[in-house]
Amino acid sequence: MSPRLANTLPTLAIMLGASVWGLVWYPMRMLAALGLTGTAASATTSAAACLFVLIVRRRAIASMSWHWLLVALALAAGVTNIGFVWGAIHGQVMRVLLLFYLTPAWTALFAHFILHERLTRSGVALAALSLAGAMAMLWSPELGMPLPANLAEWAGLMGGMGFAMSNVLIVKVSRVLPDLKPEMRTATIFGGAAIVAAFATLFEAMPNPPAASQMGMVAFIVIGLGVVLASNNMLVQIGLAKVPANRASIIMLFELVVTALSAWFFAGEVPGPREWAGGACIVVACVLSSWVHRDNAPAGPPGEAAAKKKSTRAMV
Template sequence: MSDGFRNSWGRGLTAGWPTLAIMLGASVWGLIWYPLRMLAALGVTGTAASALTSGAGCLFVLLLRRRAIATVRWHWLLPALALAAGVTNLGFVWGSIHGEVMRVLLLFYLTPAWTALFAHFILHERLTWSGAALAALSLAGAMMMLWSPQLGLPVPGNLAEWAGLAGGMGFAMSNVLILKASRVLPDMKPEMRTATIFGGAAVFSSFASLFEAMPAPPAGSHLATAVLLVMGLGFVLGTNNMLVQYGLSRVPANRASIIMLFEIVITALSAWLFAGETPGPREWAGGACIVLASALSSWVHRTKAKPPVGTHSDPDRKDRERAMV
């Protein structure tokens, strides 16, 4: 084997690690619903599961990256980001426990529509025709998926689907606020934004648990199993977030956004294998519109981000693009 071939192969392998990190991160989110349902079967409600796993994830990140705490500075964006993250996490967890996983996730992924709206008012980005078209495409996919002659209006049919929809809105708001925070608080370490997100989810879900009927708490061996699951999920979620951050820091934002859609594939397969959920033609067609809108949204952002020929690139642009994923 020649040195040139070995060097080329080595560079290709090194360049593939960030992509693999993002795919692994997306796979974790595509499978996380199953251990959450295991917690629910043990008597841990959706709100409590969201609070406990998020709190464990926050604690793990703070312990692992405690030196980065010194980079935190007070700003109103931090509680706003924590609140948006709380809505995101609770909507995803509660919806995936109580509803059809695939439908909840597709409603969660209506982010192009909400991102265009929130970015217009918070980041003062002009709503372009392309952005409006992508928002319309994703909303059309949701209407196609939800409409039926028996149900009438194409709206979510149960609380779990409404939770997925609200979680997706929170996710879009989190993306916009992370982008704004990266501009306003450039010295704040990314892992501290992660801790803010997990901490906000823990506090919000703890408050929401006061309004959910609590079954008998797990006891005996069930309690030990529930504690191990919570600790394990906290470790997995914290590690997974840092793994994805590693990938996002080395992969162009538009490509990373498309790779993250791998989560939908993993969710569809796991829902079929573990829950016996098989989407019908209408769900496939509506989901295809939502996925296409997300993929095209990445391409549009990439096109806008390219600097004009002959000009110097913005050194902070890569960080801003990364935050939008």
């Protein structure tokens, strides 16, 4: 393999992962149309993904060890998953995703209290920039305060907080459990997503459950989506192991492009001027955040740098 191709493939792997995450809302809406609620769809697809990882990578997971941090990571991943999925099914996809990407604000706050990282001026400025983008997107004279307009947007905001917490906990896990294998982290994330979503199904009624004639299609989408998401996560982690974390963070913003195009093509959702302006602020905050973390990243245990590179989303 030529050096140029060897350098290109990891980038393509991350872009492919971002593309899958940018499209995953559509099969979730298909499941909702077939009668499977957002929480039930989240639980079943996450369970399928977790089972796939446990089967395919069973040798790597055979020597796993449990720790309370893994439970915390599983819960944070569950909040991330259900917030995004439920929001994307019931709300405007692009607005939900932009609220999800308010991670610079939440990451700075969570890292200060959990990782004891000093809250720098640059971190505060980036958090303020991302929040300003959200305010620009959400504000309107009719609604008054710039707050999410419906439960779907609140779900996207909650999912973004869970995503930021997941990334901070991954760094914490790398410090406490430096020998933890990536497969164990992937199984923990998907397993946590399945358990949290299964609990949430108790509070969401299923008025029109899938008909018996549609169960085959529902099972096909659930299993197929689980396998795709688990494979995609493992593929992206391979790419993240070979790409600097700051560059990977920028590449992952390709998800916003795919989401915008797919929402326009499949759902006819076209972002307005306020969504574009607010989204631009959030994207700029994410890009600058990756550069700041590159320049200010402290030296840490050997496993910590790898974990920061591999802190990726394993949704649904």
